Amino acid sequence: MKAPKPTLTLAAVLAALLIALGGASPAAAASPAVRSTPVTRIVALVTLNIRSGPSLHHHILGQYRPGQRAVVTGLSNDYNWWRVSCPWGGVCWVSANPDYSRPVAWR
Numbered sequence: 001m002k003a004p005k006p007t008l009t010l011a012a013v014l015a016a017l018l019i020a021l022g023g024a025s026p027a028a029a030a031s032p033a034v035r036s037t038p039v040t041r042i043v044a045l046v047t048l049n050i051r052s053g054p055s056l057h058h059h060i061l062g063q064y065r066p067g068q069r070a071v072v073t074g075l076s077n078d079y080n081w082w083r084v085s086c087p088w089g090g091v092c093w094v095s096a097n098p099d100y101s102r103p104v105a106w107r
Contacts, residue, residue, distance in 0.1 A: 033076075035076075036074060039072050040071065041069055041103065041105070042082055042094070042102060043067065043068070044065065044068050045099065046066055048095060048100055050062040050063060050084075050087075051081075051094065052093070053093055054078075069104060070082070070085065070094065072084055075096065076096070081096055082094050
């Protein structure tokens with residue numbers, strides 16, 4: 001079964017366009033501190049908002065549906081947010097709450 005594509009919002013499209021044109025992404029503006037993690041992939045357990053930064057105050061750029069996987073590129077210093085590769089390019093953030101997402105092996 002093919003996984004559904006993440007839902008994109010106008011903000012996500014504009015962020016991708018800014019990146020393509022050489023501008024800064026919304027996530028790059030804050031430049032939050034990131035720690036390395038042995039986790040390389042996660043799976044969404046619920047509808048998971050894709051955000052421009054590691055907090056609820058950052059814009060929602062899209063969503064992962066339950067069962068969708070994302071490539072992890074880091075972890076916020078407070079351990080609450082996964083830094084992931086955006087489906088459209090660049091860097092995004094999703095909750096690291098174990099009720100919402102969990103590490104998983106890629107298949």
